[in-house]
Amino acid sequence: MRTSLRIFFLGGLTSYRALFHWLTPWILIPTFVVGPIFQLLFFAYVGRAAGVGDDTFYLIGNAVELASIPCLFAMGNTIGNERYTQTLGLLLASPARRLPLFLGRALPVVVNGFAVSFLVLVLGALVLHVSIPVAAWAPLVAVLAVCAFSCTGLGLASAALALRVRETAVLSNIIMGVLIVFCGVNVAVSALPAWMQSVAQVLPLTHGIEAARELVAGASWAAVMPLVRDEALIGVVYGAIGMAMLFFFERESRRHATLELA
Amino acid sequence: MPVIEVEALTRRYTTRTGFRRRTRKDVEAVRGISFEVGRGELFGLLGPNGAGKTTTIKMLITLLLPTSGSARVLGHDVVAEPREVRRRIGYVFGGDKGLYERLSGLDNLRYFAELYGVPAREQGPRIGELLELVGLTGRERERVEGYSRGMRQRLHIARGLLHRPDVLFLDEPSIGIDPVGARELRQTVASLTSQGTTVLLTTHYMFEADELCDRIAVIAGGLIVAEGTPAELKSRVADGHVVEIEVFDGVGDRLDAVRAIPGVTSVGVEDGGHSQLLVVRTDAAATVTPAVLGRLDGLALGRVATREPTLEDAYVELVRQA
Ligand SMILES: Nc1ncnc2c1ncn2[C@@H]1O[C@H](COP(=O)(O)OP(=O)(O)O)[C@@H](O)[C@H]1O
Ligand SMILES: [Mg+2]
Numbered sequence: 001m002r003t004s005l006r007i008f009f010l011g012g013l014t015s016y017r018a019l020f021h022w023l024t025p026w027i028l029i030p031t032f033v034v035g036p037i038f039q040l041l042f043f044a045y046v047g048r049a050a051g052v053g054d055d056t057f058y059l060i061g062n063a064v065e066l067a068s069i070p071c072l073f074a075m076g077n078t079i080g081n082e083r084y085t086q087t088l089g090l091l092l093a094s095p096a097r098r099l100p101l102f103l104g105r106a107l108p109v110v111v112n113g114f115a116v117s118f119l120v121l122v123l124g125a126l127v128l129h130v131s132i133p134v135a136a137w138a139p140l141v142a143v144l145a146v147c148a149f150s151c152t153g154l155g156l157a158s159a160a161l162a163l164r165v166r167e168t169a170v171l172s173n174i175i176m177g178v179l180i181v182f183c184g185v186n187v188a189v190s191a192l193p194a195w196m197q198s199v200a201q202v203l204p205l206t207h208g209i210e211a212a213r214e215l216v217a218g219a220s221w222a223a224v225m226p227l228v229r230d231e232a233l234i235g236v237v238y239g240a241i242g243m244a245m246l247f248f249f250e251r252e253s254r255r256h257a258t259l260e261l262a
Numbered sequence: 263m264p265v266i267e268v269e270a271l272t273r274r275y276t277t278r279t280g281f282r283r284r285t286r287k288d289v290e291a292v293r294g295i296s297f298e299v300g301r302g303e304l305f306g307l308l309g310p311n312g313a314g315k316t317t318t319i320k321m322l323i324t325l326l327l328p329t330s331g332s333a334r335v336l337g338h339d340v341v342a343e344p345r346e347v348r349r350r351i352g353y354v355f356g357g358d359k360g361l362y363e364r365l366s367g368l369d370n371l372r373y374f375a376e377l378y379g380v381p382a383r384e385q386g387p388r389i390g391e392l393l394e395l396v397g398l399t400g401r402e403r404e405r406v407e408g409y410s411r412g413m414r415q416r417l418h419i420a421r422g423l424l425h426r427p428d429v430l431f432l433d434e435p436s437i438g439i440d441p442v443g444a445r446e447l448r449q450t451v452a453s454l455t456s457q458g459t460t461v462l463l464t465t466h467y468m469f470e471a472d473e474l475c476d477r478i479a480v481i482a483g484g485l486i487v488a489e490g491t492p493a494e495l496k497s498r499v500a501d502g503h504v505v506e507i508e509v510f511d512g513v514g515d516r517l518d519a520v521r522a523i524p525g526v527t528s529v530g531v532e533d534g535g536h537s538q539l540l541v542v543r544t545d546a547a548a549t550v551t552p553a554v555l556g557r558l559d560g561l562a563l564g565r566v567a568t569r570e571p572t573l574e575d576a577y578v579e580l581v582r583q584a
Binding site: 003010014018086091094096255 | 325
């Protein structure tokens with residue numbers, strides 16, 4: 001138990017440092033700060049010019065959505081890159097419990113995703129002169145954290161798949177595209193075709209973005225609670241799918257040598 | 263009780279190639295091998311590339327299921343009780359991959375110490391001890407991406423020993439490191455067995471197997487073609503001599519003629535860049551040498567020498583027959 005806890009917390013952080021190769025200021029600041037702010041401004045100004053939506057709408061949508069950059073790419077790296085370093089065989093030859101081994105890698109990613117969202121929210125609010133009610137900040141921060149969590153769940157599922165198909169970035173890019181279109185980031189979910197609305201219900205971020213917008217509009221925590229709960233649940237489901245896939249691939253790899261171990 | 267028991271072990275790989283028209287191809291990588299390794303023994307699996315060494319090791323360390331047959335390590339079945347096996351064994355492979363480049367050597371070791379459940383307060387002293395053993399003390403805080411090949415290999419060894427495994431599997435550990443490094447590595451390995459660790463080592467270097475191993479199994483084409491102590495394997499070819507002739511022209515079309523000489527047991531050619539070395543095994547060197555020279559008449563010849571057979575000759579012979 002103690003060993004598993006250490007693997008979850010310490011091991012997870014070590015893997016994140018070891019395998020997320022964006023962890024240098026030259027990549028980190030442009031990808032997690034500069035790029036995201038440009039994305040936010042782009043949509044906010046398009047919205048202003050077209051006379052649809054207000055700045056707050058875009059600020060919330062993009063701040064939450066941008067957590068997906070680390071949630072997908074960092075998660076993909078910290079699991080998928082085991083193949084490139086050829087350390088996967090060593091991991092799987094170890095007696096370590098797989099649940100803390102892989103799940104522990106998600107924790108730093110959640111923190112990373114949350115940090116990006118929070119930074120975009122604060123910087124974006126300053127740049128666009130959006131004022132968020134003081135009372136809304138605390139629950140808003142909680143929603144950002146839950147969204148970073150749920151998106152990391154999806155990231156884990158995608159990373160598991162990436163381990164098998166040997167390509168993390170392609171998949172992460174596609175999923176990012178899906179999220180930005182389907183989850184009500186820049187276009188309200190209600191304005192989407194019906195089938196897209198259905199898809200949005202089973203994606204992370206949709207419920208969280210809705211909850212965040214309601215909070216800024218003055219709703220109470222109790223009022224958005226069901227949305228936040230659904231958001232978290234979606235994260236748990238994707239995370240479980242990801243872990244199940246990792247277990248399955250390991251088993252299958254022992255049988256069919258499919259993970260090309262070392 | 264033997265530490266490693268392998269019985270009629272086989273492994274087949276099925277590969278599928280092609281996108282539209284999928285074709286299936288089966289490779290019989292290991293075709294029914296059996297051997298036992300006792301406690302504290304240094305056992306060598308010696309064979310050419312593709313012989314099935316890595317496949318065998320992967321089955322023993324629980325990364326790969328056997329197609330048929332069985333294997334037990336320290337009494338635990340590798341299929342039924344993988345975790346019991348994993349806890350007690352160490353695994354090191356050659357080459358410079360398999361390390362986290364962005365981390366320091368120390369962090370690499372710490373990470374695997376966690377994975378193997380080395381208690382927190384023992385980690386520091388154990389890592390210090392191992393860094394000392396493999397000669398990396400003082401370099402442990404540098405990132406691995408700056409390590410030389412030899413340093414990486416030594417870090418690998420330290421990693422494999424963190425949890426004091428009873429059995430250590432070394433898959434071609436000296437591949438790609440310089441002769442001095444390889445010698446140090448052999449000394450390290452030898453010192454392990456003197457402390458009671460059982461080692462199964464694969465290699466395609468004869469002298470390495472000869473120098474290190476208590477017992478060797480020669481594996482070729484997925485089968486064990488010979489097994490014994492280095493001395494026993496040598497004695498199989500002890501009677502007889504080896505005649506080596508350096509040839510500067512193509513020798514290919516004369517080989518059959520040389521083979522036909524009475525008293526010649528086998529003929530091989532080793533490419534030496536600007537010349538070729540004709541290696542003739544015989545049980546009557548005195549009469550065969552002139553006959554061979556006769557068959558090579560007209561070719562530019564260099565050094566001609568007669569010597570005792572080595573383990574390498576035994577190995578080449580065994581592998582060729584397989
Ligand atoms: N994952 C794999 N899929 C298909 N064939 C494989 C795989 N791994 C090894 N082989 C084949 O199995 C045979 C034995 O390989 P291996 O055990 O790696 O040999 P060695 O380690 O002695 O060089 C070779 O013919 C090799 O090509
Ligand atoms: Mg090999």
